[in-house]
Amino acid sequence: xxxxxxxxxxxxxxxxxxxxxxxxxxxxxxxxxxxxxxxxxxxxxxxxxxxxxxxxxxxxxxxxxxxxxxxxxxxxxxxxxxxxxxxxxxxxxxxxxxxxxxxxxxxxxxxxxxxxxxxxxxxxxxxxxxxxxxxxxxxxxxxxxxxxxxxxxxxxxxxxxxxxxxxxxxxxxxxxxxxxxxxxxxxxxxxxxxxxxxxxxxxxxxxxxxxxxxxxxxxxxxxxxxxxxxxxxxxxxxxxxxxxxxxxxx
Numbered sequence: 001x002x003x004x005x006x007x008x009x010x011x012x013x014x015x016x017x018x019x020x021x022x023x024x025x026x027x028x029x030x031x032x033x034x035x036x037x038x039x040x041x042x043x044x045x046x047x048x049x050x051x052x053x054x055x056x057x058x059x060x061x062x063x064x065x066x067x068x069x070x071x072x073x074x075x076x077x078x079x080x081x082x083x084x085x086x087x088x089x090x091x092x093x094x095x096x097x098x099x100x101x102x103x104x105x106x107x108x109x110x111x112x113x114x115x116x117x118x119x120x121x122x123x124x125x126x127x128x129x130x131x132x133x134x135x136x137x138x139x140x141x142x143x144x145x146x147x148x149x150x151x152x153x154x155x156x157x158x159x160x161x162x163x164x165x166x167x168x169x170x171x172x173x174x175x176x177x178x179x180x181x182x183x184x185x186x187x188x189x190x191x192x193x194x195x196x197x198x199x200x201x202x203x204x205x206x207x208x209x210x211x212x213x214x215x216x217x218x219x220x221x222x223x224x225x226x227x228x229x230x231x232x233x234x235x236x237x238x239x240x241x242x243x244x245x246x247x248x249x250x
Contacts, residue, residue, distance in 0.1 A: 042077040044085075046247035052093060053239040054195060058208040064239060065154070065197075065208070067093025067144060069108065073247070083114040093144035093152050095199065095208075104145045106153075112138030132164040134187070154197025154208075158235075160217050162189030170226075181224050188218035193237060212238035219243075 050069040055062055068091070075085030087110040094101060114136040121130035137159040145151040166185040195210040219233025227249040234242045 042250075044073075044075045044077075044083075044247055044249040046073040046075070046245055047071065048073060048087070048243055048245040050089075050241070050243045052241050054237060054241065055211045055239050056095075056195065056197075056208040057211045058095065058098075058199070058206055062211050063098060063208070064096040065093060065152075065195075066096050067091060067142075069142065071108075071110070073245075075247075081116040085113075086111050087140075089142065091142045091144045093142065093154075094146060095152070099146050099149045099152075106143030106145055106151070108140065108142030110138055110140040112136070128169070129165065129167045132166065134160075134162050134164055134189075136160045136162065150199055150201035150204075152197060152199055154195060156193060156195040158191060158193040160189060160191040162187040162217060181222060182226050183223040184220065185223075186218075186220045187233075188216065191215050191217045191235060191237075193235075210237065 048071045052067045054065045069089040071087040071089035073087045089108040090105045119132040141155045143153040164187040168183040215237035217235045221231040229247045231245040
């Protein structure tokens with residue numbers, strides 16, 4: 001009988017502590033808001049600098065489309081394996097040796113997706129690494145103009161199939177002394193891209209398109225924190241373009 005009474009007393013004493021744990025997220029000292037964003041975790045924002053170098057065919061001759069873009073980005077993950085993102089950019093571009101270097105900026109935009117199709121690791125409890133096969137693609141439309149030498153506008157559709165190796169240095173006890181940053185990933189793979197655009201000077205127009213549509217992409221991402229990433233990537237289509245970015249996940 002004493003054991004039963006003692007057991008009941010222990011249960012009753014544990015109830016207040018359990019109730020406190022269940023309500024540990026409540027904070028009556030914090031004021032409420034008219035609107036609340038309760039779960040912002042699938043969202044991310046970022047900024048990118050992009051340098052463009054792409055051989056194009058214009059009137060049967062090959063020229064190089066060269067330029068740069070500065071972009072702001074917003075992305076969302078409707079599922080953990082899928083990222084949908086968009087960019088708004090300011091662009092400067094020219095046809096090398098046909099237009100002056102001091103191009104005036106123009107506006108642009110990009111819509112892209114990244115999907116993790118398959119991965120392998122040691123299991124969630126032990127894994128410090130994982131290898132992923134990704135499918136990524138985007139469509140970008142950009143414009144740029146140069147006073148007196150015309151306006152450039154072009155669209156680019158790109159599909160990539162990179163293989164990604166992700167090493168987490170803040171995951172398990174065996175990596176505890178390598179925690180200067182959170183994780184590192186590297187990726188590389190084939191890519192296919194179609195680019196076409198127009199060079200307009202007054203009422204005169206000339207169309208151009210890519211001279212090389214198959215290429216390779218590669219790069220690396222350094223996660224300084226679990227939600228803060230610095231990235232660098234390059235794409236080669238008989239000319240090398242590169243991209244520098246910073247991304248913050250909520």
